[in-house]
Amino acid sequence: MxxxxxxxxxxxxxxxxxxxxxxxxxxxxxxxxxxxxxxxxxxxxxxxxxxxxxxxxxxxxxxxxxxxxxxxxxxxxxxxxxxxxxxxxxxxxxxxxxxxxxxxxxxxxxxxxxxxxxxxxxxxxxxxxxxxxxxxxxxxxxxxxxxxxxxxxxxxxxxxxxxxxxxxxxxxxxxxxxxxxxxxxxxxxxxxxxxxxxxxxxxxxxxxxxxxxxxxxxHVAPARWHQFRLDRESDIEIEEGPRPGRCHVVAGIANPGRVFRTVEQMGFEVIPHPFDDHHEFTANDLKFGDDYPVIMTMKDAVKCRAFWQPHWWALEIKAExxxxxxxxxxxxxxxxxxxxxx
Structure with a gap:
């Protein structure tokens, strides 16, 4: 711990x-x-x-x-x-x-x-x-x-x-x-x-x-997906993102459980990976030995742009x-x- x-x-x-x-x-x-x-x-x-x-x-x-x-x-x-x-x-x-x-x-x-x-x-x-x-x-x-x-x-x-x-x-x-x-x-x-x-x-x-x-x-709700390609990033509508199923969810925030629950409510089977708030990610942190999608917060994603992978997805949430x-x-x-x- x-x-x-x-x-x-x-x-x-x-x-x-x-x-x-x-x-x-x-x-x-x-x-x-x-x-x-x-x-x-x-x-x-x-x-x-x-x-x-x-x-x-x-x-x-x-x-x-x-x-x-x-x-x-x-x-x-x-x-x-x-x-x-x-x-x-x-x-x-x-x-x-x-x-x-x-x-x-x-x-x-x-x-x-x-x-x-x-x-x-x-x-x-x-x-x-x-x-x-x-x-x-x-x-x-x-x-x-x-x-x-x-x-x-x-x-x-x-x-x-x-x-x-x-x-x-x-x-x-x-x-x-x-x-x-x-x-x-x-x-x-x-x-x-x-x-x-x-x-x-x-x-x-x-x-x-x-x-x-x-x-x-x-209340916060999923707004869109983002994928990063070095200095370029793309917005993707929620329905055009990864298909619900088994996935890794990464959360380096103060209350990672909130992120895990949000992704579960979207229909995914979550494999949770909590990190400390403001964790400085490396590529090795996100190697899980399989090809399941990796979903993370936008806060975490902006720290991973330099080594972004095609099966990684950043979930933007919006406050209502x-x-x-x-x-x-x-x-x-x-x-x-x-x-x-x-």
Whole structure:
């Protein structure tokens, strides 16, 4: 068992976590509370365009990336010019701010920023200092709104709207702060965000953690297949992809079980291959000794383009959002039907 797997088991399967970590979690609470208080006392100056921050309270994924992609597409559909900014986790660019292109290497851009660039075609800028990425996007992309991927705890970035994503099946785990649990900030931080979006119908334990707060449900569904040929990639409709049957499914994300279930629901017999989140794949990782199709997430696929094989398939998923959420979100950043028509 990897260290990451052991930690996830303590966070999501143990009610109390590792008890000797309690003092460390208490220290962490003091640090995050102080950081939050400093932000409230001295917030950064507003930027020239609205900023939608999408994040979560837990370490690891909850569904932020498909939500960022769909918000971006919805803005584009309304005639706006969104740009995406990100820390670029897992990448080390030659210099910052770094403008992501579809030919960027994930070791420079990070896997999620590259994925967002591929599926939205929107400008994407990465920088550990997200405010600097925001200024670069405004200066060079002619954007009129920014969507920040995983910026909820990055208080150096001004924000117009905060959206917190919650995994409907895992929720907040044992409800403890890092390192005793998965929480980056205390649960009461939910009371200060503008929107809470639950990825999938919340299980009873997750609904209890949400304590009756107003939420919006997001559902993800298969959108299309992709196959990569070095610097070129092709979009393939779902019905024209691999035929349902026995297949290998690779998932290097925080909650690989969600991917396995999705592929099973498409009619496949899944041979699961979970990897740690942000795993840096090699060709040997994907050699399984047979000719069954290999299905992977887009996040993983963008790291495998250089050694792509014809029987590998990348599954793009798309977030389906309720109309009420979209209307309220757009109104919160000053975008209405009337302004779209002008």
């Amino acid at each position: 990897s260290l990451e797997s052991w930690i996830n088991r303590q966070w999501y399967e143990s009610k109390s976590g590792v008890r000797w970590m309690t003092p460390l979690a208490a220290l962490y609470r003091k640090v995050v509370n102080k950081k939050r208080a400093q932000y409230l006392e001295n917030p950064p100056l507003p930027l020239r365009v609205p900023v939608v921050v999408v994040g979560n309270l837990t370490a690891g994924g909850a569904g932020k990336t498909p939500l960022v992609a769909e918000i971006t597409r919805q803005l584009q559909a309304r005639g706006h010019r969104p740009a995406i900014i990100s820390r670029g986790y897992g990448g080390k660019a030659p210099s910052y701010p770094y403008a992501v292109t579809e030919q960027s290497h994930p070791l420079e851009s990070g896997d999620e920023p590259l994925l967002l660039r591929v599926v939205t075609s929107a400008p994407v800028y990465v920088d550990p200092e997200r405010a600097r990425a925001a200024e670069a996007a405004i200066a060079h992309s002619q954007c009129d709104v920014l969507v920040a991927d995983d910026g909820l705890q990055h208080y150096g970035l001004w924000r117009s709207v905060e959206v917190c994503v919650v995994d409907g099946s895992r929720g907040f785990g044992n409800g403890k702060l890092i390192p005793q649990g998965p929480l980056r900030e205390p649960l009461e931080r939910l009371d200060s965000v503008d929107f809470i979006v639950v990825n999938g119908a919340p299980e009873a334990s997750v609904a209890a953690q949400l304590s009756g707060r107003e939420t919006h449900e997001m 959002l309720p109309d009420a959420l979209l209307e309220e979100l757009m109104a919160a950043i000053g975008i209405t039907k009337e302004s779209d028509e002008q």
